[in-house]
Amino acid sequence: MSFAVARAWARRHPVRAALAASLSLILLLDLLFPPPLPQDAPGMLVVARDGSPLRGWPDADGVWRIPVKPEQVSPLYLDALLTYEDRWFYWHPGFNPAAMLRAGWQWMTQGRIVSGGSTLSMQVARALEPVPRSMAGKLRQLLRAMQIEMRLSKREILTLYLNHAPMGGIVEGVEMASRSYLGKSSSQLSAAEAALLVVLPQAPSRLRPDRHPARAQQARDKVLQRMVDLGHWTRAEADDAMIEKVGANPPRLAWLAPLAAERLHQAARREARAGKSGSAATVVHSTLDRDMQTTLERMLADRVAQLPRFVSMAALVMDSRSMEILAYAGSADFADARRFSHVDMVRGIRSPGSTLKPFLYAMALDDGIVHSESLLADTPQSFGGYDPGNFQASFSGPVSVAEALQRSLNVPAVDLLDRVGPVRFAARLSSAGLRLRLPRDAEPNLSVILGGAGTSLEELVGAYRSLAMGGMAGTPRITANAPVREARMMSAGSAYIIRNILETGGHPDQPFVEGDEGGVRLAWKTGTSYGFRDAWAVGVSGRYTLGVWVGRPDGTPNPGFFGANVAAPLLHQIASALPRSEELGRARPKEVSVAQICWPLGTSASVTAPEHCHAKRSAWVLNDTIPPTLPDRLRARGLLETVWIDPQSGLRSMPSCTPDAKPREVARWPALLEAWLPAAQREQLGLAGWSPDCPQQNSAASIRLAGLRNGSRLRAAPGQQQVVLTLDAVGGVGRHYWLLDGQTVAGATGPAKRQSFTLNTAGQHSVAVIDSAGHYDSLQFRVDGL
DSSP: OOHHHHHHHHHHOHHHHHHHHHHHHHHHHHHHSOOOOOOSOOOEEEEOTTSOEEEEEOOTTSOEEOOOOGGGSOHHHHHHHHHHHOTTTTTSSSSOHHHHHHHHHHHHHHSSOSOOOOOHHHHHHHHHSOOOSSHHHHHHHHHHHHHHHHHSOHHHHHHHHHHHOBOSTTEESHHHHIIIIISSOGGGOOHHHHHHHHHGGGSTTTSOTTTOHHHHHHHHHHHHHHHHHTTSSOHHHHHHHHHSOOOOOOOOOOOOSHHHHHHHHHHHHHHHHTTSSSSOOSEEEOOOOHHHHHHHHHHHHHHHTTSOTTOEEEEEEEETTTOBEEEEESSSOTTOGGGTTTSOTTSOOBOOTTTTHHHHHHHHHHHTSOOTTOEEEESOOOBTTBOOOOTTSOOOEEEEHHHHHHTTOHHHHHHHHHHHOHHHHHHHHHHTTOOOBOSTTOOOOGGGGGTOSBBOHHHHHHHHGGGTTTTEEEOOBSSTTSOOOEEEOSOHHHHHHHHHHHHHOSOTTSOOOOOSTTOOOOEEEEEEOGGGOEEEEEEEETTEEEEEEEEOTTOOOOTTOOIIIIIHHHHHHHHHHSOOOOOTTOSOOTTEEEEEEEETTOSBGGGSOGGGOSEEEEEEEETTBOOOOOOOSSOSSOSEEEEEEOTTTOOEEOTTTOTTOEEEEEEOOOTTTGGGSOHHHHHHTTOSOBOTTSOOOOTTTTEEEESSOTTEEEEOOTTOSSEEEEEEEEEOOSOEEEEETTEEEEEEEESOSEEEEEEOSOEEEEEEEEETTSOEEEEEEEEEOO
16 A cells, blocks of 8 residues: 555544554554563572472572462462452453543542552563552553553463562562461462462562561451452351461571582573573472471581581482482581582592492302301401401401401401402492492402492492392482482392391391380491591481481591491481381392301201311301302312321321321311411311421411410419510511410501510410411410419
8 A cells, every 4th residue: 555545545534544553553662662571580499399498599680489370379369369459350451441440530539549450460560660659650550561461361461470479578479478478388378378468469568477467467357358248258268267367487498408409400400501491490399308308407417516627417318119319418517618518428429438348248149159157257368469457457257248247347348359350340330320430541459349439428329229129229319200210239139138137137047126115127337438538327227228428528537437436326316217117128038048057168057067067057048059168268179178187196197197197077167267266176177286296287387486386384484473475477478467365466467577475364375377368377375373
């Protein structure tokens, strides 16, 4: 249409032309001056499994807001809001003509604004773009409301109001106000609470329930009366609601599980940047249980004052069945920067100490090389130059698998790992979700079983879950929609046996003794890393898997801090505070049975000759398989050996030395353990000593004791009440360990060839010396007259 034609048409139709021009002007103004709708820069809230807030982050303008949708808000609130504020909300174009006429008449007759006549759309416009309370401001607000109505649906406008209505200070929206003032979700509002939050935006500063409860209650009752007058609520309902007193704490967003929330916050932001979810979620739902989290943080707060400065703690509680994390404390005190409060030690990579030992013993059980009472040697040993020692700096001699695990003995664990293979062991852990971190290009070696690698508390808890779930480890989940990942760590039978050992000591013939009243059953293991840098305790109880770490995040040693004295007490306290639940993994698998076995051979008592059964034990076995004692590292031949005895002296001999020597088949103990045997038992084995008529040919020929003959009798010097004995070790390699009556002599380790003993008791005594290669010599003597 040409300009001349358009002008002619306008002359013929002036009303239509005016309307068209007005509409065009409105559209142009709308394009030039669009309403300030919220941009996509929301804050974020992390909530517990029940929807209660844990930690929040303000939006781009610094306002605390919890986004909700209409269907997430109590119907009582929506009813009161639409009835009291805007009954014609779903019918008007953004303004209510009748209400506007009334407000205009009041302004002209009284010279001021008495009632604004604002619709919800206009209130949304004012919340998004504040204007002065004047006629010009009201007109601008009206125009913005119309623009909003042109762009958004009624549901979208209602949603904007629910999230942007001013509620006092930096609190906006019904959900944030409900949680801040009332401590509950807006979906749970009562009639009285709904009426209070409906009227609050009319004068947020003047009606704040935490500052002006009486004034807020009066305004609330006005809303309740209006609901009765309009026939929406009954008189009885309103009267009941009016009984409730208005009162609230100052609005605050208490931080709970701050590091877990920060973890989820960062994850949501990464997903947004990667384009996986379009934008960061405004509400992130965690699996954390608010009550458990509160209890856990209170326990850490109670203990942190007892710790040196800079020492922190971390703890994790997981539901073993679902793998959902129920409580998460990444540091001891989030407000104490001296304790590296912002370092999340749930995920920190640290040396696990001895916490990996249960998985090694389970692997050996599944390999069929041990049962729960297999004989192991807790003695000085050298493994290709690696000379592990025990935490207590002493040795126990013969121990069972169960004893070695429960007492966390190092040498038996290294011995077993050497037979299983460290690379294979590390691969098993990795496939089950527990990845060992090693220096670049390093291969797993024997030190990994004592903490010579790195892992995290989170991965340890996921791995220990296998003890309660039939051998299946899992990846802890902190959100309900996280993928479910589990993998086989050990067989169900091994899981049952290892849990029994950690919980009760592994004695099938002994009943479990309940602790104090209210105690819980907890299968647990501690760990201490080299230099006292990390103290651990991890375990399973009921349906929970839980773990504790104590140390300095910067890796500084804490002398005297080890798993048993700082981490284990907290673990037990947490386990005792958890809600009672079903016991998982209690049913004995069909492949697990009980058998009587004999030491030293390790075979079934039913097939072992009585004279070869030196000690009978009750053991857990898998698949009715009873493996014999592990091969002797120092003697190539088996433990069954033929020895020759001189019938006249009863001493060991050989046919070449004593023609009438009698053969005797004996069950020998592993060479490393014979030095720990009592003298009577050595005589029973035919190992009391060699006949002087026959050269000594025992396996300990590479080292011998000098300074005293075997079988000597000693007396104290006149006037003395003790005997001082000095012996020399001839031969031997590396470190020397001296034993008196089967017990390691304190301080008697090292390369020294001479050792003195002070004897204060009369009777039979024995002395033994062992070198780092396992060679030994021993002798017996008697002290009289004391």
